[in-house]
Amino acid sequence: MLSNSSPEPGWAREQFALPRAPDEGDAVYLAGNSLGAQPHAARRALLSAVDEQWAAVGVAGWEDCGWWEAPRRLGDRIAPLVGAAAGQVVVGDSTSVQLFGLLVAAARLRPDRTVLLSDAGHFPTDRYLAISVARLTRLTLETASPAAMAPDGRTAVVAVPAVDFRTGERWDLGAIVARAHEAGAVVVADLSHAAGVVPVELDALGVDLAVGCTYKYLNGGPGAPAFAYVAERHHDVLDPPLTGWTGHADPFAMTEAWTPAPGVGRLRVGTPPMLGLLALDGALDVFDGVDLAGVHAASLALGDAFLADLPAGVEVVTPREQARRGGHVAVRVGDAQGLCAALARRGVVVDARPPDLLRFGFAAPYVTLGDARTAARELAALLG
Ligand SMILES: *Cc1c(COP(=O)(O)O)cnc(C)c1O
Numbered sequence: 001m002l003s004n005s006s007p008e009p010g011w012a013r014e015q016f017a018l019p020r021a022p023d024e025g026d027a028v029y030l031a032g033n034s035l036g037a038q039p040h041a042a043r044r045a046l047l048s049a050v051d052e053q054w055a056a057v058g059v060a061g062w063e064d065c066g067w068w069e070a071p072r073r074l075g076d077r078i079a080p081l082v083g084a085a086a087g088q089v090v091v092g093d094s095t096s097v098q099l100f101g102l103l104v105a106a107a108r109l110r111p112d113r114t115v116l117l118s119d120a121g122h123f124p125t126d127r128y129l130a131i132s133v134a135r136l137t138r139l140t141l142e143t144a145s146p147a148a149m150a151p152d153g154r155t156a157v158v159a160v161p162a163v164d165f166r167t168g169e170r171w172d173l174g175a176i177v178a179r180a181h182e183a184g185a186v187v188v189a190d191l192s193h194a195a196g197v198v199p200v201e202l203d204a205l206g207v208d209l210a211v212g213c214t215y216k217y218l219n220g221g222p223g224a225p226a227f228a229y230v231a232e233r234h235h236d237v238l239d240p241p242l243t244g245w246t247g248h249a250d251p252f253a254m255t256e257a258w259t260p261a262p263g264v265g266r267l268r269v270g271t272p273p274m275l276g277l278l279a280l281d282g283a284l285d286v287f288d289g290v291d292l293a294g295v296h297a298a299s300l301a302l303g304d305a306f307l308a309d310l311p312a313g314v315e316v317v318t319p320r321e322q323a324r325r326g327g328h329v330a331v332r333v334g335d336a337q338g339l340c341a342a343l344a345r346r347g348v349v350v351d352a353r354p355p356d357l358l359r360f361g362f363a364a365p366y367v368t369l370g371d372a373r374t375a376a377r378e379l380a381a382l383l384g
Contacts, residue, residue, distance in 0.1 A: 032363030045282025
């Protein structure tokens with residue numbers, strides 16, 4: 001397949017169903033940072049899974065339809081989107097569950113250390129899980145902004161996002177990994193707001209472990225299963241806490257003791273949500289042959305068009321420098337919830353994050369420059 005290295009914003013719009021606006025036309029859909037729009041291919045894959053696989057094949061589908069291997073196969077489809085060589089990514093449970101497993105496994109890689117260092121502004125599930133994992137592993141939880149993190153000889157684990165979920169700031173993952181490794185710590189990166197919109201070079205940066213969401217910019221559908229990455233150098237030693245039977249080396253031997261599957265397969269837990277996996281399989285077609293650096297450039301162009309048309313008085317909390325921006329732009333407003341609802345009545349779908357942020361997500365496959373300008377114009381009109 002030809003590589004599309006400089007796609008235009010909205011290049012794949014025809015491949016998507018967009019939510020309806022009150023006037024029954026397509027909405028300007030800028031909530032892809034929360035739930036991506038539906039690719040037609042995801043719908044087709046889901047219908048086929050229901051009618052041609054589950055209904056027609058039944059239990060034999062685990063073998064005959066490739067269900068059993070789907071978590072690894074889909075991992076290998078996602079791997080190039082996050083800069084990972086094959087065999088290091090697996091898809092299965094929610095981001096929260098995968099993150100729990102990786103944080104504990106990371107702590108177990110550094111049994112001599114005492115600190116879990118996490119982003120102070122991390123997404124709630126990441127913060128709540130860090131508190132629990134610290135209790136469980138008897139680490140002391142310390143927090144800092146990713147840019148200010150100073151891991152030292154006490155630090156076991158550094159937990160950071162690639163992009164801030166609120167402000168849309170893209171962190172310098174390479175610098176964070178370098179500092180962590182210099183101190184001998186293990187990095188657990190959360191790519192939820194990067195996967196499908198920002199290029200991440202997991203292998204090249206030397207990230208140890210990572211998780212990422214697939215229902216945001218990867219458009220896998222509500223509750224689509226997340227992915228986990230384990231750098232190959234950790235494969236033989238990774239000791240995950242959720243020792244479910246599908247992560248066993250020989251699950252159907254049904255032995256007494258748990259023997260880990262080789263490599264990243266040991267991160268599988270229970271029977272995966274197969275319909276969600278198969279919908280995601282279809283959704284990923286949008287990214288076939290597409291270069292993530294090009295996707296990010298298109299997303300940044302959308303953000304620039306939006307920023308250029310915003311009235312001067314609007315407070316933008318996202319850095320304007322392209323190198324420090326992820327896929328969305330956040331603005332600070334008085335009544336975020338009220339404005340979010342008013343924008344929706346005008347056919348512009350965004351989301352609000354308490355207390356005072358509106359987020360405009362620029363998912364480049366289906367958002368056009370016209371959409372970005374419309375959003376700025378409607379916001380300006382509402383702000384008077
Ligand atoms: C969206 C997101 C999640 C979502 O976790 P779920 O388990 O799918 O609810 C987790 N972490 C980050 C950083 C996110 O942006």
